[in-house]
Amino acid sequence: MNREERMKNLIISLLFAVMLVSCGNKQETQEEKLPAGMHAGVIKEKIDTDSYAYLNVEEKGKTYWIAVPAMDIKEGEKVYFSKFMEMKNFHSKTLNRDFESILFVEDAAKTWKTTQGMSTLPEGHPNIKNKKDNEPIKVETPAGFVSVGDLFKNKSDLAGKTVKVKGKVVKYNPNIMGKNWIHIQDGTSFEGKGDILVTSQEKFNVGDVVSVQGTLVADKDFGAGYKYELLIEEGKIIK
DSSP states (O other), rough: OOOOHHHHHHHHHHHHHHHHHHHHHHHHHHHHOOTOOEEEEEEEEEEEOEEEEEEEEEEEEEEEEEEEEEEOOTTSSEEEHHHHHHHHEEEETTTTTTEEEEEEEEESSSSSHHHHHTSSSSSTTTTOOOOOOOOOOOOOTTTTTOOOHHHHHHHHHHTTTTEEEEEEEEEEEEETTEEEEEEOOOOOOOOTTTOEEESSOOOOOTOOOEEEEEEEEEEEEETTTEEEEEEEEEEEEOO
């Protein structure tokens, strides 16, 4: 091999090395663009149930379990999320399996941009259109009941008391921490707050208009960033 050929091969090798470094830097740049608090994990195992998918994910060399609302995602794909609640020593009755630690995720998505979009709407945003029928929410408040807006307006007087509220179910997350989590709206609001969380042992359906009775609790902190200014605990459907 003459000198000219050796120089040619050297240049080709250098160009190839530069391309590899460039690709690596591009990947690192993309990873660095994830917003603060955003998690991204590769799915190693998936277990589907009627309401949830249990995912064993790997993130930065660490594997852990998360539970997400049923979604179309496969092993080997990446899942993104930012809003979650950790449960330790959790027993799944559906799977008859114990998890030393599991994250219940609210905003799981296939891209972080989709996840970010899901979480931009603040908790308690008034007059959200119902996802099921796309109609504005407007539910009359019967005598003896309290509107969602008035719950927030008069929370200092009503906290700790039994209240009754009538509204439309806009969100339903079953079997978290041994209870079902329901978001109810009636079209009223106070200072931008028009969504009341209800925890219950009873089953609800998104889109149903229900009457609920329970204890109003103020400033509840479940940890992992889940803080509620107001919620109704031990909610029961009443006629």
